[in-house]
Amino acid sequence: MPEKIIPKKTPMREQPPKERIKNFNEVPYGYSPEEAIAEAKRCLQCKKAPCVAGCPVEIDIPGFIKFIAEGDFKSAIRLIKEKNVLPAVCGRVCPQETQCEQVCTLAKKYEPVAIGRLERFAADYEAAQGEAPIPELPPSTGKKVAVIGSGPGGLTVAGDLIRLGHSVTIFEALHKPGGVLVYGIPEFRLPKAIVYREVDYLIRCGVKLVLNFIVGKTATIDQLLKEFDAVYIGTGAGLPWFMNIPGENLNGVYSANEYLTRSNLMKAYLFPEYDTPIARGKRVAVVGGGNVAMDCARTALRLGAEEVHIVYRRSKQEMPARIEEIHHAEEEGVIFDWLTLPVRYIGDERGWVKEMECIKMQLGEPDASGRRKPIPIEGSNYITPVDTVICAIGQGPNPLIPQTTPDLKAGKWGNIEVDKATMKTSKPKCWAGGDVVRGGATVILAMGDARIAARSIDEYLRTGVW
Amino acid sequence: MVKILKKELLVPNIHFMVLESEVIHLNAKAGEFVVVRPDEYGERIPLNLVDWDEHSASVVFMEVGTSTRKLGCLKSGDTIADLAGPLGRPTEIVTGKKILAIGGCYGIGALYPVLRAFKESGNTVITAIEARSAFLLYWQERLKKYSDEFFEITRDGTRGFTGHIDKFLNWYLLKNSVDMVYAQGCAYLTYLVSQTTKPVGIKTVVGLNPIMIDATGMCGVCRVIINGETKFACVDGPEFDGHSVDWANLLTRRHIYINEERRSLSFYECEKYG
Numbered sequence: 001m002p003e004k005i006i007p008k009k010t011p012m013r014e015q016p017p018k019e020r021i022k023n024f025n026e027v028p029y030g031y032s033p034e035e036a037i038a039e040a041k042r043c044l045q046c047k048k049a050p051c052v053a054g055c056p057v058e059i060d061i062p063g064f065i066k067f068i069a070e071g072d073f074k075s076a077i078r079l080i081k082e083k084n085v086l087p088a089v090c091g092r093v094c095p096q097e098t099q100c101e102q103v104c105t106l107a108k109k110y111e112p113v114a115i116g117r118l119e120r121f122a123a124d125y126e127a128a129q130g131e132a133p134i135p136e137l138p139p140s141t142g143k144k145v146a147v148i149g150s151g152p153g154g155l156t157v158a159g160d161l162i163r164l165g166h167s168v169t170i171f172e173a174l175h176k177p178g179g180v181l182v183y184g185i186p187e188f189r190l191p192k193a194i195v196y197r198e199v200d201y202l203i204r205c206g207v208k209l210v211l212n213f214i215v216g217k218t219a220t221i222d223q224l225l226k227e228f229d230a231v232y233i234g235t236g237a238g239l240p241w242f243m244n245i246p247g248e249n250l251n252g253v254y255s256a257n258e259y260l261t262r263s264n265l266m267k268a269y270l271f272p273e274y275d276t277p278i279a280r281g282k283r284v285a286v287v288g289g290g291n292v293a294m295d296c297a298r299t300a301l302r303l304g305a306e307e308v309h310i311v312y313r314r315s316k317q318e319m320p321a322r323i324e325e326i327h328h329a330e331e332e333g334v335i336f337d338w339l340t341l342p343v344r345y346i347g348d349e350r351g352w353v354k355e356m357e358c359i360k361m362q363l364g365e366p367d368a369s370g371r372r373k374p375i376p377i378e379g380s381n382y383i384t385p386v387d388t389v390i391c392a393i394g395q396g397p398n399p400l401i402p403q404t405t406p407d408l409k410a411g412k413w414g415n416i417e418v419d420k421a422t423m424k425t426s427k428p429k430c431w432a433g434g435d436v437v438r439g440g441a442t443v444i445l446a447m448g449d450a451r452i453a454a455r456s457i458d459e460y461l462r463t464g465v466w
Numbered sequence: 467m468v469k470i471l472k473k474e475l476l477v478p479n480i481h482f483m484v485l486e487s488e489v490i491h492l493n494a495k496a497g498e499f500v501v502v503r504p505d506e507y508g509e510r511i512p513l514n515l516v517d518w519d520e521h522s523a524s525v526v527f528m529e530v531g532t533s534t535r536k537l538g539c540l541k542s543g544d545t546i547a548d549l550a551g552p553l554g555r556p557t558e559i560v561t562g563k564k565i566l567a568i569g570g571c572y573g574i575g576a577l578y579p580v581l582r583a584f585k586e587s588g589n590t591v592i593t594a595i596e597a598r599s600a601f602l603l604y605w606q607e608r609l610k611k612y613s614d615e616f617f618e619i620t621r622d623g624t625r626g627f628t629g630h631i632d633k634f635l636n637w638y639l640l641k642n643s644v645d646m647v648y649a650q651g652c653a654y655l656t657y658l659v660s661q662t663t664k665p666v667g668i669k670t671v672v673g674l675n676p677i678m679i680d681a682t683g684m685c686g687v688c689r690v691i692i693n694g695e696t697k698f699a700c701v702d703g704p705e706f707d708g709h710s711v712d713w714a715n716l717l718t719r720r721h722i723y724i725n726e727e728r729r730s731l732s733f734y735e736c737e738k739y740g
Binding site: 173175212217252255261262267273274276279400 | 489490492493501503507508509510531532533536547548549550551552553679680682683684685686687689691696701714715718719721722723726727729730733734
């Protein structure tokens with residue numbers, strides 16, 4: 001128990017907004033050992049820790065925080081890694097405020113313990129000591145598992161199964177591993193070197209990684225099953241949605257996936273050193289209110305935009321983005337147009353978007369999502385100049401595997417259907433999890449699904465019972 | 467890294483490249499494409515798959531921007547960073563039809579596996595390849611092997627029929643009937659073919675070549691308008707009914723990065739040659 005309760009989190013130093021919008025370097029610097037120890041000492045070490053239940057992968061949170069408070073950082077990271085193979089990633093991108101930190105006992109009266117920042121600290125501390133040691137692995141079971149997709153879910157399944165003695169091969173469609181962690185989340189929020197470090201750790205543990213292999217096209221799941229005993233499908237949300245309004249195919253109108261993939265995976269922010277270009281708009285509108293929209297808006301600023309608007313049809317309260325992301329975007333000067341819906345894009349004579357027409361909205365009764373439904377205000381239309389539009393309204397699951405695997409049951413939106421207790425699909429020997437099952441969700445939920453699937457896969461491989 | 471088993475300049479600016487691959491052949495079909503990336507800095511370039519066997523996958527490409535210029539500078543025995551595929555939907559291979567197949571530019575190479583598949587499925591295949599001048603035509607012998615009739619078209623009249631593809635089509639279709647026209651090549655060629663066959667109502671399938679990045683349906687940059695509906699060329703195509711394509715939109719979208727491409731190329735050439 002701390003001697004005296006400190007009501008607020010130990011602040012984390014970060015790049016000042018005016019400076020950081022000129023670079024792609026990470027925004028928060030992370031805790032120093034002294035700051036981490038001070039923050040860790042705020043933890044009440046609850047016997048019945050609600051934070052653990054709030055964590056989709058059930059990290060022993062009070063346990064690792066206690067180690068940090070004692071200055072035993074190595075034991076802290078070892079304990080985290082028992083449950084989470086990607087702590088440096090989760091410490092940065094998990095929505096802790098709606099998970100572990102939301103249910104923190106301190107949060108009833110004060111600010112919760114900064115669990116995410118402490119997780120990040122422990123992971124970064126380990127990385128700074130050089131290559132992470134490889135855990136002792138059990139003898140090989142002789143069973144082979146194919147993991148499709150090297151995003152957070154795929155990496156988690158691989159990490160869990162390799163430590164249980166199974167042989168694991170990850171198949172990745174793109175030329176870099178990491179999935180959404182690499183193509184989707186920008187460098188300033190999650191440095192790619194961190195992702196590659198985690199992937200490298202798995203490879204050193206014996207996981208095989210095959211890049212440029214598109215399951216569904218290069219080989220089908222049925223072809224894989226001739227060689228592998230089990231398959232995990234973690235192919236993510238790979239189909240961008242558009243609004244189907246006039247002018248969406250004008251030049252300068254992007255899907256969030258395209259905009260972020262150009263910048264993050266293809267490094268278009270370093271053009272012309274890298275060959276892939278990206279529009280460097282001066283007046284940018286980002287449509288949508290999630291984390292992806294925030295990432296696009298903040299990327300646009302760093303690419304030199306003079307004015308970036310988030311155009312969202314509901315109000316700030318209903319925004320699905322993390323508070324921290326909204327806060328960072330606001331600090332950096334992103335303008336929020338609440339209760340606003342684009343209705344068409346207007347092009348110039350060369351086919352480039354030059355204006356967008358929007359309509360103002362008001363909130364009505366709660367809809368199926370529990371949020372108040374936005375209703376257009378008749379006659380409130382207005383036209384505003386833009387030279388780049390990024391559509392960040394969500395995405396569906398990638399269709400390549402469902403299309404080429406007819407006996408895999410998929411829902412109306414193409415989501416693969418699973419048994420939630422085991423993540424088993426309708427096809428024997430096939431498991432699935434993450435966004436290909438859920439639609440657009442989070443990194444940690446994909447990892448939670450992966451953990452459940454890994455347990456079930458291990459049981460199947462040991463017993464042979466489907 | 468992927469080894470270049472063979473690299474050959476077919477005609478000025480157009481190259482043939484055989485890449486080492488143990489997996490592309492597993493499911494490869496005519497009409498599909500692959501993505502290559504020359505080096506760590508390069509773009510992901512979609513290229514038609516022109517041939518394959520158990521150990522290789524071949525492409526024909528034209529030097530246009532920096533990344534294809536980089537590919538063009540490589541030689542047999544060198545390596546490229548990445549090769550992925552096959553991608554896209556294969557050509558629908560009909561049977562027992564009379565098909566006029568047209569290729570121009572890099573599309574002459576792209577035509578090869580499709581002619582082979584058409585011929586092997588019992589179709590009558592009339593092949594026409596076109597270029598500005600005779601020295602830009604290639605692979606005549608290779609294509610003739612799967613053609614019942616074979617035409618060469620040059621705009622300057624240095625070989626075969628003189629004129630552009632529309633003139634040839636008008637001439638040929640005046641005295642011959644075909645069930646279907648199939649065309650591979652630059653957007654202007656496939657546009658012109660589609661425009662010419664539309665009034666006479668001949669089914670026309672064209673391979674489109676919009677800008678792509680991931681080429682697996684994820685980014686949506688390759689969207690094309692087909693019959694008023696947005697489709698992704700990488701997963702719904704790249705072949706579509708030429709009479710349903712919104713050509714103005716396709717041609718405009720292909721030029722999104724024309725200024726950046728110029729800048730990139732001059733940057734690359736300064737870096738390389740000083």
